[in-house]
Amino acid sequence: MFHTARTTLRRALAGLLCAALLFAPMTFAGAETAGYVYDPNAALAYAANHWNDGVGQCAAFVAACVTAGGIPSTSPSVYGLYRHLLPYGTPYLLTPSNGRYYINGTVNAGKVAPGDPLFFVCETCGNTYIHAALCSSIDSDGLHDYAHNNPHNNKIVYEDLKHYSHPQPSHKVVLYALHMSCEAPTVDPAGMGTATLSWDAVTGAESYCVKVFPAGNNAPLLTEDRISVTSCTLTLPAGAYTAEITANGVTAAATQTKSFTVTAAPITEESSGSDTPLVDEETAATFIRLCVQVFTFLINLVMRFIRSR
Numbered sequence: 001m002f003h004t005a006r007t008t009l010r011r012a013l014a015g016l017l018c019a020a021l022l023f024a025p026m027t028f029a030g031a032e033t034a035g036y037v038y039d040p041n042a043a044l045a046y047a048a049n050h051w052n053d054g055v056g057q058c059a060a061f062v063a064a065c066v067t068a069g070g071i072p073s074t075s076p077s078v079y080g081l082y083r084h085l086l087p088y089g090t091p092y093l094l095t096p097s098n099g100r101y102y103i104n105g106t107v108n109a110g111k112v113a114p115g116d117p118l119f120f121v122c123e124t125c126g127n128t129y130i131h132a133a134l135c136s137s138i139d140s141d142g143l144h145d146y147a148h149n150n151p152h153n154n155k156i157v158y159e160d161l162k163h164y165s166h167p168q169p170s171h172k173v174v175l176y177a178l179h180m181s182c183e184a185p186t187v188d189p190a191g192m193g194t195a196t197l198s199w200d201a202v203t204g205a206e207s208y209c210v211k212v213f214p215a216g217n218n219a220p221l222l223t224e225d226r227i228s229v230t231s232c233t234l235t236l237p238a239g240a241y242t243a244e245i246t247a248n249g250v251t252a253a254a255t256q257t258k259s260f261t262v263t264a265a266p267i268t269e270e271s272s273g274s275d276t277p278l279v280d281e282e283t284a285a286t287f288i289r290l291c292v293q294v295f296t297f298l299i300n301l302v303m304r305f306i307r308s309r
């Protein structure tokens with residue numbers, strides 16, 4: 001009887017020590033990770049309950065859905081929302097079928113899923129981001145969305161693409177899906193860097209449009225339009241890119257292409273700001289060592305007490 005109780009106590013203490021060793025480092029690792037994980041079902045549940053609440057315009061509604069899905073978002077603009085969400089997914093230009101508006105799910109398999117934000121972009125206006133929605137479902141009819149302005153409850157996107165012909169049907173509006181990854185992003189603000197691009201002046205150009213493509217991806221990561229000078233500085237996640245610079249306002253096509261690499265900026269006190277981990281690695285290691293020592297001491301004490309009885 002006495003022996004059993006002693007064994008149980010010994011086992012419990014051993015378990016406690018293991019737990020302490022396991023959980024102590026995990027707690028500190030958690031404090032250092034600022035990544036959010038997207039839950040498309042939570043975003044969809046929010047959208048289904050709020051598509052007609054009249055709160056906020058299209059981008060604000062999508063931002064609220066994505067926030068419900070676990071990624072805190074606000075929406076200064078459709079384009080602002082796109083830029084904010086880029087680290088959390090991969091943008092894909094969706095391929096229309098049977099004309100310009102019908103988005104077939106099979107044709108676009110792997111590029112879009114329910115819960116993904118959708119971005120309507122007018123190519124005629126130099127890739128202007130004009131509307132945002134949330135993909136609600138994909139069935140044999142095609143892609144459906146939840147949206148504000150106008151409120152859509154699982155409505156076929158076909159109508160949307162037609163409606164947002166911008167402002168006349170002659171404008172070509174295309175649809176991008178930001179296909180969200182359901183794991184923490186590998187890019188965080190600390191992984192951002194800058195690159196300055198310059199290009200040759202084109203006679204007669206009113207301004208320039210710069211489109212930046214990540215290496216091996218044909219969906220632009222960002223578009224800067226109406227640049228009046230022949231250079232610009234871009235802030236991007238570290239990586240290899242190709243830029244396509246087009247002169248606006250000239251009749252002949254004038255496009256220049258540049259390849260460049262962005263190196264992550266060194267982390268400084270200022271840039272890390274409030275994301276700075278509360279405890280640095282060295283302090284954490286010291287703390288864990290101390291915890292283990294205290295635990296070992298306590299266990300020895302208890303063991304000695306048990307043996308003495």
Ligand SMILES: [Zn+2]
Pocket residue numbers: 122123124125166167171172
């Ligand atoms: Zn347009």
